[in-house]
Structures are given as C-alpha cells and as structure tokens.
Amino acid sequence: MNTMTDKMETYAIGSSPLTYDLIERILRDGTRLVLSDEAVAQITHCREFLDRKTDDTTAPIYGVTTGFGSLCNKHISPEDLTTLQENLVKSHSCSVGTPVAPEVVKLMLLLKAHALSMGFSGVQVETVQRILDFYNNDILPVVYDRGSLGASGDLAPLANLFLPLIGEGEVMFQGKRRSGQEVLNIFGWNPIRLKSKEGLALLNGTQFMSANGIKALIDGWHLVNCFDLFGAMSLEAFDGRIEPFWDCIQQVRPHPGQIETGRVFRELLKGSEIIKREKEHVQDPYSFRCIPQVHGAVKDAMNHVTDVLHIEINSVTDNPTVFPDEDMVVSGGNFHGEPIALVFDYMGVALHELGNISERRVAQLILGLRGLPEFLVAKPGLNSGFMIPQYAAASMVSQNKMYAWPASCDSIVSSNGQEDLVSMGANSATKLHKIIDNLKRIAAIELMNAAQGLDFRRPLKSSPYIETVMENYRKEVPFVEDDVVMQDYIQRTMDFLDRFDIVIEKPED
DSSP, rough: OOOOOOOOOOOEEEEOOOOOHHHHHHHHOOOEEEOHHHHHHHHHHHHHHHHHHHHHHSSSTTTTTBBBBGGOOOOOOGGHHHHHHHHHHHHHHHOOEEEOOHHHHHHHHHHHHHHTTTOOOOOOOHHHHHHHHHHHOEEOOOEEEEOOOOOOOOOHHHHHHHHGGGSSSSEEETTTTEEHHHHHHHHOOOOOOOOTTTTHHSSSSSSHHHHHHHHHHHHHHHHHHHHHHHHHHHHHHOOOOSSGSHHHHOOOOOOOOHHHHHHHHHHTTTTOHHHHSSSSSSHHHHHHHTTTHHHHHHHHHHHHHHHHHHHHTTTSSSSSSGGGGGGGGOOOOOOOOHHHHHHHHHHHHHHHHHHHHHHHHHHTTTTTTTTTOOGGGGSHHHHHHHHHHHHHHHHHHHHHHHTSGGGGGGOOOEEEEEEEOOOOOHHHHHHHHHHHHHHHHHHHHHHHHHHHHHHHHTTOOOOHHHHHHHHHHHHHHHHOOOOOOOHHHHHHHHHHHHHOOOOOOOOOO
C-alpha cells in the first residue's frame, strides 16, 4: 500500500470513483465531505423527472406509488406517498444485536451518499446533504449488526441508519446516546420530509455489506503486510533458506501474488547475516518453504475482492432505478448482494489461511529444532516458555475455520415468497471482522515467538529492516528469560501492531 502524506481536508462526493485506499485516507484524515456540483445537478435532474412522472401517469410504479415486496400490487394514493416512505423506514428498522462500530457507520453514510449522488435514485438534494451533515458532525446513528439478508439490499440496518433523518431512532453524538429528534434540535434542523421513492432509495442498497467489506479490506491488507514481515522474522529465527523466495522459482509459476511475495521477502531479508550463512539442512517445512505460494494466493484473492468491491461501491444498488433521460423507472435486482457475498466468503477463507500457516510456523519454532531451545526458553521444564501461546493460536485458527464456512451457501425465503433467494451477504461481511480479530492475535503470537527465536541467534544479525523492527519491539516487549504472564505480553504486542506501520517499498527499476 502506498503511503499518502498530504492531508485531504475536503472531498467532493460524486467527483471521482471511490476506492478502498481513498476511503481509508478520508477516514484517517478526518476529511469533510461536500456534494460536487455535478452530483447536485444529477440528483436534481432525476428528482424533477420523478416528480413529473408521478404527476403525469396513473400507471403503478413499484415503490413509488405501490407498496413494497409482496405488497407491490397495493396502490398508494398521491396524498399518502410521504406517509408511505416514512412508514417504510419505521417498519423496516429491525436490525438487532451488537451496535455496529463507529467506523462502519461512517462508511455506510459515505457509501450511501456516493450511491445517491449518481442521479438514478430519485432523492432530494437536501436528503443527501443531511446524510453528509451527519457524517461531517460525527452524528452516528445507532445500527445493529444483525438483521440483513443481503437480498433487497440491507433493509434493516439501513432503516436504523436513516431513522434519525426523520426525527426517529437514536444516534451517538459527543459520546452520548441521544434520540434522533434531540440531535436535530441541537443543530436546528427540521426532519427530512421524504418524497415519493426516497425511503426505498435509502433502505435499498448494499451499503451495510459494503461498509463492513471496506473495513475488512483495510484491516485485511494491513494483516497481509504483518504476516509477510513476521513470516520473514520466523524464517530467520528458524534459520531457514532463501532459495524458495528466489525470483526464478516464482517466474515458472507466475501467479502475481506469488511473484510479489518472493520479492517482498527478498527485500525484507536483504543484508541479513542469518539468511546468507551456510545451512546444514537442505529443505524447510512447508510453512516456511511455501510462503510465496500461500501468502501469494491470499494476495491474489484479496486483489480480486478489492476489484469486485470497487465495482460495488461505485454502483447504483437501490430499486427501482430511475433513468430520467430514457423516461424509464425500472424495477430490477441491483440490490441483491450475491456478487459481494461470494467474494466476502472467499476473503474469509483466504485470510484464514494466513493464520493457519502462521500457527504452523509458531509450532516449528517451539519444537527445539535447529539449535533453538524447546519452547524458546533457556530452562525448559522449570519454565514452560512459549508452550501455551501456540495453544491460543491453534484455538483461534480452529475458530476461524468455523467462521470461514461460506454464509452465501444459505438462503431463507422472505417477504411471503417474493424474495425467494437471498444472498446472506451481511453475514458474510460481518463474520470477516471475527476472522480478522483472531488474526490480529495470531499475528501478535507469531511476532512474539519470532522475536524470541531471533534473540537466540545472537550475535548474528538479521537485515537492517528487521533489526529496526526488533529494536522498536523490544522497547515494548522484552526477551523472556523466565516465565511471565503471557497474556500481558500478547496484549502489549497487539498494541505495538496497532501503532507500527509496515511499509515495504518496491525497489526502483
């Protein structure tokens, strides 16, 4: 990942496609969101067309002059259109469980504003502006993590997200949980009076799934870098061989991620005394020798997920879709979460493998092989040393195997049979955070073990890059002479990972 140092103070919604790294930068910099002139023009053009359409036609338009789901044949009179939309938001506010993380709520607001700005949803400019007002003022609606089928988009969580726009629901603001009406009063805002189709435009869409996926991508790519670095440190601690990372090996099986992983490890280990010394062993176990193949396959999977999610977050996923220039309002299925449900499950399987191979490297380091003491302590027996951190890693790897089971394999019929195949993409998305939470701890355990093993190789030194990492890490977590409370050291290591940026630059051509 490229580092970006210039702080971005404002970003104009609708001015460019969104990418996960642009979104990461927006979140990191505390960037203020505004509507671009182009977005305002597109939103206005579509809304004016829809107003004319509802005034000039008596034919039913799904979600505009009809009920929703299996109630699509129920006609709604013109004087009840606003009530219809507000009732929709209230009745669909059924997300339950644990409150969603603030970063994910902010992402939901950002992604929905971006989708509506494309001018195919029929909303008012003031509705999109109020979404940005919430984002810019850190007014974060209370949304829960369960309740979406990923079918007609993320109906339940998006309903909870947008209740405060009409003065309902709850928000977190300035550290307090407040009613939606209270926060509107604080800012002197009137509730948004939803016009025809607006409630449906707010609730239909894949922004809950996508927001969770973007957060998982940001965290997941960071972990990919972590496991490359800690894998290289483990290789040094195990006195492993460099040949499996040579470029000639990768070029005869040229998967992009494999080639990249070989390059990264050669960069990480450049200048190491340990890696270039003569070895007694001719071959390493798979958990070391096959790092380019395994880590590389994870990168290829992550790149595929990134590409699919980039398409998704720059798409119109509510229904019906309004085409003002073609004089059409078309009911379709762009809200269905299948494209991202499948890749989120793929991502979960791929990320799980990083923990799987990491735990195996940890296990190899504590076996008492290649001159290392058993359990990585000088007095095994009296001390258990690093025996039990491997247990903890193994437990989390096993749990991640459970979480990696694809949620998208399931479907339950809803809306009285109208929505008869659902994606379960919200479950695919939210369980990614559980996998990632375990991976952070597995990564911390590998770093602890690798650092301990490297210190047993002294006075030999690793590469300058790894030695710098070791120097910084040892300021936080010391070498273990005798048994300590390991949980404390694991937590200190996780805190270190949260603060430490891993940047492996590509060499100049």
